[in-house]
Amino acid sequence: MNIYYAILVHVVWFLSTYFVVVFMLALFYNRKKLYDSPEFRKNDKLPKISIIVPAYNEEESIADCIKSLKLIDYPKSLFEVIIVNDGSIDRTADIVREHTGKNIILVDNSKNKGKAKSLNQGISLAKGSYIACMDADTIVPSDILRKTLPYFKDEKVGSVTVSVEVRSAKNFLQRIIRLEYILGLSLFLKIFSLFNCVHVTPGPFSVYRKRLLDKIGYFDPENITEDLEIAYRIHKSGYKIANCMSTAVHTVTPHDMKGLYRQRRRWYSGALLTLWQHKDILAKNKTGLFGYFIPFNYALIASGLGLFVFSTYLLFSNIFRNLSYYSLTNYNFFSNMTFDFDLLAVSMFLFFGLSGILGMILLVTYSLGIARSSLERKPSLYFGYFILFFMYQAFWLASFFIVLMRRKVRW
Amino acid sequence: MVIKKNIFVYAAVITVLLLASIYSLNFYLNSQRENAVVGRMEEILDEYQEIQALSLMNDVFGGNITCLSLENTLSYMDKTLWDTGVKIDRYREATEQFSIDPFYQEQKRKFNRNEVVYFSMLKSMKEQCNFNQTVILYFYKKKEDCPDCDAQAFVLTDLNKEIDPEIALFSFDSNLDLASVRTLGLFYNITDFPCIVVEEDTYCGLKNKNQVADILCRYREHSICQ
Numbered sequence: 001m002n003i004y005y006a007i008l009v010h011v012v013w014f015l016s017t018y019f020v021v022v023f024m025l026a027l028f029y030n031r032k033k034l035y036d037s038p039e040f041r042k043n044d045k046l047p048k049i050s051i052i053v054p055a056y057n058e059e060e061s062i063a064d065c066i067k068s069l070k071l072i073d074y075p076k077s078l079f080e081v082i083i084v085n086d087g088s089i090d091r092t093a094d095i096v097r098e099h100t101g102k103n104i105i106l107v108d109n110s111k112n113k114g115k116a117k118s119l120n121q122g123i124s125l126a127k128g129s130y131i132a133c134m135d136a137d138t139i140v141p142s143d144i145l146r147k148t149l150p151y152f153k154d155e156k157v158g159s160v161t162v163s164v165e166v167r168s169a170k171n172f173l174q175r176i177i178r179l180e181y182i183l184g185l186s187l188f189l190k191i192f193s194l195f196n197c198v199h200v201t202p203g204p205f206s207v208y209r210k211r212l213l214d215k216i217g218y219f220d221p222e223n224i225t226e227d228l229e230i231a232y233r234i235h236k237s238g239y240k241i242a243n244c245m246s247t248a249v250h251t252v253t254p255h256d257m258k259g260l261y262r263q264r265r266r267w268y269s270g271a272l273l274t275l276w277q278h279k280d281i282l283a284k285n286k287t288g289l290f291g292y293f294i295p296f297n298y299a300l301i302a303s304g305l306g307l308f309v310f311s312t313y314l315l316f317s318n319i320f321r322n323l324s325y326y327s328l329t330n331y332n333f334f335s336n337m338t339f340d341f342d343l344l345a346v347s348m349f350l351f352f353g354l355s356g357i358l359g360m361i362l363l364v365t366y367s368l369g370i371a372r373s374s375l376e377r378k379p380s381l382y383f384g385y386f387i388l389f390f391m392y393q394a395f396w397l398a399s400f401f402i403v404l405m406r407r408k409v410r411w
Numbered sequence: 412m413v414i415k416k417n418i419f420v421y422a423a424v425i426t427v428l429l430l431a432s433i434y435s436l437n438f439y440l441n442s443q444r445e446n447a448v449v450g451r452m453e454e455i456l457d458e459y460q461e462i463q464a465l466s467l468m469n470d471v472f473g474g475n476i477t478c479l480s481l482e483n484t485l486s487y488m489d490k491t492l493w494d495t496g497v498k499i500d501r502y503r504e505a506t507e508q509f510s511i512d513p514f515y516q517e518q519k520r521k522f523n524r525n526e527v528v529y530f531s532m533l534k535s536m537k538e539q540c541n542f543n544q545t546v547i548l549y550f551y552k553k554k555e556d557c558p559d560c561d562a563q564a565f566v567l568t569d570l571n572k573e574i575d576p577e578i579a580l581f582s583f584d585s586n587l588d589l590a591s592v593r594t595l596g597l598f599y600n601i602t603d604f605p606c607i608v609v610e611e612d613t614y615c616g617l618k619n620k621n622q623v624a625d626i627l628c629r630y631r632e633h634s635i636c637q
Contacts, residue, residue: 013430014426014430017426017429018426019421020420020421021421021425021426021429022419022422025418025421025422025425026418029415029418052499085607124484218554282545289465298552303489324562325561325562325565325566327619328562328565328566328617328619329565329566329569329619329620330620330621332569332620342501344440344442344443344447344505345462345498345502345505346505347503347504347505347506348434348437349507350438351433351436355429355433
């Protein structure tokens, strides 16, 4: 018996189960209202909005992005698109130039400044009372502004996020990530918004109140996850982040493990650095539930990682020990193998593990049942999702290491 | 859409109930394990009484009348004993992941005492009935005191599965500090752990399967001897 392992199992089980149960209850109580969103009334004055699109070497996707922006159902005089070419060395600027016009403006920077600085440059030129920031590899639906802007009728709303879905998932990895986005960047954010705990305004598409941005400053150019960092400042300034599930943007995802690792390394390292940057909310919480949600979330991540490391160590030490035993019996693998399952020899750890896995399956299945998605629910996707979940633990570890070693993470 | 604050209370209650149900299931399995071990020990005691009866008959009536029955009973017994020992250890491991249970310590003591009794009986009957099983005694201590003991048990389990009818294997836990086991240890000059005694000769230190087979083959022809 290892008392530390037993304590860790209890802590992780309790925190994760509590989290899942709160989530499921919130989902259950609000299941019929998740896709409801406020609307403009006939006599409402439509506000002016500026859409900022920073682009760096986006020659393959920028045209589709602009085409989708042109199809937005909103008076052309009331929205402008500012595309900031961030020193691309490909044909991005030329492609954008083909589309520029009255409400599509190109800002052509010769040098690469980074996403946050490009966004800030665009915001400083914007004339709208609301600012939508989006990625150049994202496609928006035509109703995006009519669905999101009415949320700002609530003066406490500082930002509105939308569902983010995967555009053309071709391989198995992308299909798993599609499942992950449907949950993590759509449904989960919606539920978090019910608690006023949205911790990120996703880069693919989020709308901000310009007055709020002027108050809190624009995006932090030093932060590699500027969309995460600004969410902390929005909460600190007393504003809410709303989520709109009735419309969704589509974005591209990494198509291989290397790309996925690079993306998650940036996300997770950025999340840790942002937490450090805003550590004051841990000591003195003035952000309501968000101030409890963040420490709870990171306590769960940290203890989960501890359990992952401990379990991996135990697993491999058992494998090595058994191999060393088998070396004594000339690797006679079959003689000591017993195929009779004895339920009584099962330890309590297995029940904790099984209940955790069952809880996750239940959460994913129930969430997908509620989400309006055309995703095929194949068992292989579930399996892949769980494998990916364990891989993310390794990515988190790598990110911890990077942050501790003060290594530079780039886009 | 508004979230009611009591959702956190409901969630806490549900989580605690789930935890309680896992604990209840574990308590139930613990009691089932204990019942299984007690049941096995009772079976062993029944068999002992049978062996004692046969042994007494042998003394009174003499001859080989009872030897055949005795040999069958003893052969079944040594397999049951080893399996029971392994089972107690597995159940103990499963139970004690979270807390120490004195039940297993007590059962292990009873079990070791029974083994000493059985071994003594076998030793006295062996010559009378001309049994040709090779007797192996295995002395061990807990992992902290003897890092190689688990490995030695693994080797002996492997061997026992392969040539079960040809050997009678007894394991003695020296951490239990039983006077009978201590006396056996002194008698066989057990100085180090793990230690095996084959036909009255002592071999201490970890032995792999080939080495144990070599030792066994010095005393009798076994199916594993080349």
